[in-house]
Amino acid sequence: MTDEFDDDISVLYEGQISIRQTKHFEMWLSRLRDRRAQLRIGDRLRRLGDGHEGDAKPVGGGVQELRLHFSPGYRIYYMRQGDVLVILLIGGDKDSQPRDIAKARQLAREVNDGFGIDSV
Template structure:
């Protein structure tokens, strides 16, 4: 069975994940991140680690150590909350948790 991977949209209709990805200048990094997210739909999550509050961190082993933060909403729906790299990990985890709380409040 295929998973559904969606982007979290804030109250303004913007996706912090898409904004972050669009700002990346490294085309190879973008491709690696997008491929790994596509693999999530097939159930192939790669190097993932729980970060608390029902959220997880997907590690992409390339460049500065890119991360994608996501939550699971239902049986097979995964929500991309935001992204970052190892240097901004603490800030990104905090933002992912805030985004998740805001999403849960609205849904």
């Protein structure tokens, strides 16, 4: 990973698995109006960091969709790098799912290719 990469992806949680977030994910989470949902999402991400993946499925391009069964059906799109790192790409809900999956795949390609990281 380059220094540029490190500047654009910040550590969110360090457990069994290191959870890092892109600026896109950080912005999405901070813009949620529902504070209770923000707290529940944070709790769910801590469990992910402790190795409990839960209701997740692959959506292609190395991207996983973590489904959260509250509010409007939040979704978190992430990728794994090895056994110890998860990168949160973007978040959304059931209504924005197709658009969010496409964006998550694009971000995953940028992370994997090691270029275009400024947009991540």
